[in-house]
Amino acid sequence: MNLKKFILFQKYRKHVVLFNLAGILAAAALGVAIGTGAVHFGPFAGTYGPSSTGDDGVPGLERAVKSGKVAKVSPMPDGGAPNPDQAAAQEPGGPAAQSGTVSSGGRTIDLSKPMVALTFDDGPYAPVGNQIMDCAEQYGGRVTFFVVGSRVNTYRAEIQRMADDGHEIGNHSMDHKILTKLGAPEIRAQIDRCSGAVKDITGQDTALVRTPGGGVNDTVRANISQPIILWNIDTLDWKTRNADQTVQKVLSQVKDGDIVLMHEIYSQSGEAAVRIIPELARRGFQMVTVSELAKYKGITLEGGKTYSSFR
Ligand code: ZN
Numbered sequence: 001m002n003l004k005k006f007i008l009f010q011k012y013r014k015h016v017v018l019f020n021l022a023g024i025l026a027a028a029a030l031g032v033a034i035g036t037g038a039v040h041f042g043p044f045a046g047t048y049g050p051s052s053t054g055d056d057g058v059p060g061l062e063r064a065v066k067s068g069k070v071a072k073v074s075p076m077p078d079g080g081a082p083n084p085d086q087a088a089a090q091e092p093g094g095p096a097a098q099s100g101t102v103s104s105g106g107r108t109i110d111l112s113k114p115m116v117a118l119t120f121d122d123g124p125y126a127p128v129g130n131q132i133m134d135c136a137e138q139y140g141g142r143v144t145f146f147v148v149g150s151r152v153n154t155y156r157a158e159i160q161r162m163a164d165d166g167h168e169i170g171n172h173s174m175d176h177k178i179l180t181k182l183g184a185p186e187i188r189a190q191i192d193r194c195s196g197a198v199k200d201i202t203g204q205d206t207a208l209v210r211t212p213g214g215g216v217n218d219t220v221r222a223n224i225s226q227p228i229i230l231w232n233i234d235t236l237d238w239k240t241r242n243a244d245q246t247v248q249k250v251l252s253q254v255k256d257g258d259i260v261l262m263h264e265i266y267s268q269s270g271e272a273a274v275r276i277i278p279e280l281a282r283r284g285f286q287m288v289t290v291s292e293l294a295k296y297k298g299i300t301l302e303g304g305k306t307y308s309s310f311r
Contacts, residue, residue, distance in 0.1 A: 104292055105166030107140045114256035115286045117293045117310075118143045118273065119231065121172055121210060123264030124155035124162075132264070133165055135274040141287030142166050145264060146210040146229075149174035149194030156201050163202040168289035170229065171195055171206035180215040187223040208290055208301075216306055227301035229290050231261035232309035237269045246272035251279055257297055257311035259290065 099112045109115070123129050124147050136143055145162055147169060152159055162169050173179065174193040182190070195206045209226045216228060233253060237246045246269060250260055262269045280287060294301050297310040 102296070105142045105289065107142075107166070109286055109288065109292065109296060111296055113284055113286055115288045115293055115296060116254055116256070116280060117259045117290045118262065118276070118287055119146060119170070119210070119229070119259060119290065120144070120262050120264040120269070120273075121146045122176065123147050124151055124158045125265045126155050126158040128264050128267060128270035129155070129158050130161070131270040132273045132277075133161060133167065135277045136167070136287060137165065139277050139281040139287065141277055141281070142168070142289045142292065143287060144168040144170050144208070144229075144290045146170040146172035146208075147194070147198065148172050148176050149190075149197040150176075152194075152197040152201065159198065159201045163204065166289075168208070168291055169198050169202065169204075169206055170208040170210055170290065171198070171226065172210050173212050176212045178213055178215050179211050179220045180217045182219075184219055184223045187220055191224055191226070221304045221306070225303040227294075227303060228306040229259065230306055230308040231259045232311070233258050233260040235260065235262050235269075235272070237266060237272065238263050241266055241268045243268045243271040243275065247275045247279075250276050254280065254285070255311060256285075257293065257309055259293070259307075259309050 101108050101110050103109075118141070120129070120132060120143060123145055129145065132143060135141075142165075145167060147159070149171075159169065171191055171194045173190040174197070175190065177186070177190055179187050179190060191209055199205050207226060208229050209224050210229050211220060211224075214230050216230075221228070233250060235246045235249045240246065246262065250272075254260070262273065264270075277287060288296070291301070293310050294307070299307075299310055301307065
């Protein structure tokens with residue numbers, strides 16, 4: 001090789017090295033982009049512990065592509081639901097009744113980890129409802145609002161946000177009437193009119209009912225075609241109007257599968273919720289809607305039946 005050829009060869013080598021270096025940098029950048037994508041698309045990454053941060057076997061890019069509202073990821077429990085006894089025996093951190101992750105409501109749910117449904121009655125009421133939703137969003141939580149139909153038009157933007165953010169909007173009757181005191185046609189009208197008011201905004205009927213005061217009798221059951229959702233942790237927030245007591249009530253007894261009753265119309269309940277949500281997340285609880293809780297505990301909800309927890 002003469003000098004001229006040697007110089008040309010060196011230039012060529014330098015070019016190849018630079019080209020490869022550029023390739024490595026591009027690959028690294030892509031890797032970062034994919035990793036970042038996983039974080040962006042899975043807002044719950046890091047919230048529910050290590051298994052939701054990407055080591056659940058779903059590569060970042062795939063997770064990003066697949067995540068979307070109410071899309072299933074893998075594997076789905078519909079075929080292999082646990083029996084309720086198994087779920088009831090499960091304690092937070094205990095053996096998993098199901099395994100795998102699913103995508104629901106715009107975030108990932110780990111079926112092996114404990115779940116709780118926080119429910120807020122008597123709204124909508126934007127000052128508190130938005131506070132609850134802001135906090136829930138930070139922790140990947142979804143909650144259920146049982147709304148009073150006659151209030152819905154006053155807080156249309158809040159109702160729309162509930163739907164957009166993946167929260168559940170339940171039916172708490174049109175006028176908060178105690179349904180056990182009504183006849184069949186009035187009961188049906190109270191439920192239908194509330195559902196219509198919600199549908200006028202979101203385009204969706206309500207799927208669940210919570211009867212005002214939890215009042216249920218045979219006539220109520222026979223005339224409500226949706227599942228009736230009660231609760232098993234009663235915070236009595238409406239009575240105490242004390243955030244400390246509400247927080248204590250929930251955190252001292254909450255278990256996997258519970259349905260917690262709070263009210264959306266008191267500032268102290270909003271204050272309690274924004275303390276309860278981070279602590280539940282810290283303990284490894286996933287905050288899910290009532291419909292999600294039933295579904296992922298393998299329970300098919302039936303119209304006119306009452307449910308107070310999915311332990
Ligand atoms: Zn109520």
